[in-house]
Amino acid sequence: MCVPTQSAETRKYIKLFIQSAIVMNTPSLELVCPAGTPAALKDAVDHGADAVYVGFRNETNARNFPGLNFSADELAEGITYAHAKSCKVFVAINTFARAGASHLWHQALFDAERLKVDAVILADLGLLHYCHRTYPNLRKHLSVQASASNVESIRFYQKAFNVKRMVLPRVLTVSEIANIYHKTHAELEVFAFGGLCVMAEGRCALSSYATGKSPNTSGVCSPASHVHYEKQGEKLISKLGEFTINVFESHESAGYPTLCKGRFIANGKPLYLFEEPVSLNTISILDKLKAAGVCAIKIEGRQRGRAYVAEVVRSFRAALDNPEGSLLIPATQLSTISEGQTETVGSYERGWR
Amino acid sequence: MKSFLTLGPLLFNWDIKKIREFYFKIADEAPIECVYLGEIVCSKRAPFLEPVLQELTERLKQAGKEVIYSTSVLIESDKELENSRTRVQAWANGLVEANDMAAIHFLLGKPHCIGPYINVYNEEALLYLTEQGAIRVTLPFELPQTSIAALSQAQNRANLELQVFGRQPLAISARCAHARAYGLHKHNCQLICGQDLDGMAVLTLNQQPFLVVNGLQTLSYTYCNLIRELTELQNLGVSYFRLSPHHTHMVEVAHVFRNVLDQKYEGEEGYRRLQALLPEASFSNGFYKSEAGYVNRGKG
Numbered sequence: 001m002c003v004p005t006q007s008a009e010t011r012k013y014i015k016l017f018i019q020s021a022i023v024m025n026t027p028s029l030e031l032v033c034p035a036g037t038p039a040a041l042k043d044a045v046d047h048g049a050d051a052v053y054v055g056f057r058n059e060t061n062a063r064n065f066p067g068l069n070f071s072a073d074e075l076a077e078g079i080t081y082a083h084a085k086s087c088k089v090f091v092a093i094n095t096f097a098r099a100g101a102s103h104l105w106h107q108a109l110f111d112a113e114r115l116k117v118d119a120v121i122l123a124d125l126g127l128l129h130y131c132h133r134t135y136p137n138l139r140k141h142l143s144v145q146a147s148a149s150n151v152e153s154i155r156f157y158q159k160a161f162n163v164k165r166m167v168l169p170r171v172l173t174v175s176e177i178a179n180i181y182h183k184t185h186a187e188l189e190v191f192a193f194g195g196l197c198v199m200a201e202g203r204c205a206l207s208s209y210a211t212g213k214s215p216n217t218s219g220v221c222s223p224a225s226h227v228h229y230e231k232q233g234e235k236l237i238s239k240l241g242e243f244t245i246n247v248f249e250s251h252e253s254a255g256y257p258t259l260c261k262g263r264f265i266a267n268g269k270p271l272y273l274f275e276e277p278v279s280l281n282t283i284s285i286l287d288k289l290k291a292a293g294v295c296a297i298k299i300e301g302r303q304r305g306r307a308y309v310a311e312v313v314r315s316f317r318a319a320l321d322n323p324e325g326s327l328l329i330p331a332t333q334l335s336t337i338s339e340g341q342t343e344t345v346g347s348y349e350r351g352w353r
Numbered sequence: 354m355k356s357f358l359t360l361g362p363l364l365f366n367w368d369i370k371k372i373r374e375f376y377f378k379i380a381d382e383a384p385i386e387c388v389y390l391g392e393i394v395c396s397k398r399a400p401f402l403e404p405v406l407q408e409l410t411e412r413l414k415q416a417g418k419e420v421i422y423s424t425s426v427l428i429e430s431d432k433e434l435e436n437s438r439t440r441v442q443a444w445a446n447g448l449v450e451a452n453d454m455a456a457i458h459f460l461l462g463k464p465h466c467i468g469p470y471i472n473v474y475n476e477e478a479l480l481y482l483t484e485q486g487a488i489r490v491t492l493p494f495e496l497p498q499t500s501i502a503a504l505s506q507a508q509n510r511a512n513l514e515l516q517v518f519g520r521q522p523l524a525i526s527a528r529c530a531h532a533r534a535y536g537l538h539k540h541n542c543q544l545i546c547g548q549d550l551d552g553m554a555v556l557t558l559n560q561q562p563f564l565v566v567n568g569l570q571t572l573s574y575t576y577c578n579l580i581r582e583l584t585e586l587q588n589l590g591v592s593y594f595r596l597s598p599h600h601t602h603m604v605e606v607a608h609v610f611r612n613v614l615d616q617k618y619e620g621e622e623g624y625r626r627l628q629a630l631l632p633e634a635s636f637s638n639g640f641y642k643s644e645a646g647y648v649n650r651g652k653g
Contacts, residue, residue, distance in 0.1 A: 102477060
């Protein structure tokens with residue numbers, strides 16, 4: 001009997017097809033949504049979030065902005081509200097504890113455990129170690145601020161601290177993400193929409209170089225306290241501390257001076273050296289992310305208003321629930337509320353680099 | 354406690370002839386006890402350094418210097434990961450400095466060094482890494498004096514190192530801003546970063562010097578200079594002092610730091626000598642002083 005032989009190439013495709021089929025039949029991507037305030041939490045839950053992520057009102061979280069975040073009591077109420085509608089609550093304790101002041105971060109963990117959050121999102125080695133020893137049953141997610149960008153780093157966090165889920169840094173391509181999933185079988189969460197870090201997260205001191213405050217140390221980037229605008233004739237100058245981040249002509253719409261989205265002079269000419277003022281939007285590649293093994297997608301923007309949260313959550317809920325995939329999504333609606341109003345799929349496609 | 358002067362890994366893309374001359378001069382003339390070698394910024398540059406790594410190592414060791422292999426800051430692809438693993442395992446000359454969690458995972462349980470790109474912001478992180486085999490930890494660039502003081506008081510067996518001279522690495526990206534500024538793509542970058550020996554200056558739109566770009570890395574335009582703080586750092590318990598290589602009079606710079614460490618003259622005098630050696634450079638100590646990094650504060 002003659003058995004047809006398969007080329008190596010064919011076998012590879014069959015294997016990939018089976019893998020993708022298995023992945024596509026798994027539950028839908030979990031939609032993880034920002035809640036900067038108790039009101040935003042309710043909006044996110046009501047519009048279809050599978051999980052919300054929040055922070056305490058202090059420097060223990062990476063969105064330590066005035067008027068944002070939760071007291072322990074507010075969080076308790078938020079958890080009751082979310083759980084009643086089968087929505088999980090994750091708490092980001094994802095800055096790096098200040099030497100001599102770890103008690104503040106320990107208190108945050110204590111409260112998170114006491115209030116029965118569904119997971120804590122951590123970045124700091126010291127805090128991961130402490131949490132692993134002190135609250136072994138508290139589910140741990142690795143914050144994007146830990147910037148675990150390769151298989152070996154992820155294995156380390158799995159083995160050393162029993163971290164269940166990794167929020168991947170926004171520097172990886174879809175095929176690199178697929179490879180990480182294939183080799184670690186970790187739960188992978190990726191950013192799907194919102195502000196886009198150009199730099200490896202948790203390893204960036206640009207903001208503290210200009211202002212003294214950084215995501216790692218203070219939970220802020222390009223803080224509003226250091227932002228000011230100057231009018232110069234027809235031009236509008238945006239500054240961060242002492243430094244000009246952009247100059248807008250009268251026909252240009254002025255944006256917030258996030259340092260890495262500024263216009264600078266390099267090699268003799270002005271340009272958006274690191275990144276244009278764009279916003280991440282992966283709504284067109286959700287199927288690819290899922291096929292790569294991603295289990296959860298995250299919406300950035302705990303600092304954004306309720307309208308943003310409601311609109312983005314509703315759009316992504318519709319996209320995920322629609323079996324036809326991303327073609328029927330109200331992308332136009334989304335693009336009007338994204339930062340800078342220009343969108344990119346960022347590093348997920350190799351050309352971005 | 355004895356104070357050691359170290360030379361951090363070369364961050365910039367110099368040609369091999371310049372690299373050999375530079376390290377031979379360091380071997381012969383610089384009062385430096387320890388040299389870190391390795392291409393840590395961009396995996397595309399690594400194949401050029403590889404062929405001379407052993408020669409440089411032997412030359413430096415013959416001159417009585419400790420040589421430590423320093424690993425990549427950002428590892429993404431499996432190829433980069435395997436290259437990093439191979440290099441770490443093949444390094445038979447002494448210690449390895451880990452600059453990424455993957456490298457720490459390779460080195461668990463063995464004596465090793467922790468580079469400044471690992472986030473050691475507090476006592477618990479420091480103690481955890483020490484338990485895993487770290488014997489020397491170079492602290493992150495943005496740590497203030499208050500944190501350094503607290504860390505040095507932790508019950509810790511690892512020696513502490515701090516960069517005290519040179520432009521400060523502030524960020525790393527998967528995207529190459531250097532190639533971008535020259536209208537090139539990362540995958541066909543022509544190693545354009547080799548044109549700028551101390552990094553490509555980045556100015557604000559009103560011509561104020563702000564940053565420098567070095568391939569995937571962004572650094573401060575100012576040179577960190579903690580020579581006036583050396584004695585305080587020695588008293589705090591920091592015992593390794595890192596100079597970051599620049600296209601300047603590094604041997605003379607090392608002598609000035611050595612003389613202040615040995616109390617031949619005061620930090621203020623050392624500062625004046627560095628100003629004379631690098632008349633074009635702006636110095637800063639803002640991070641150390643709990644201020645914006647670019648700030649430069651004298652005494653009082």
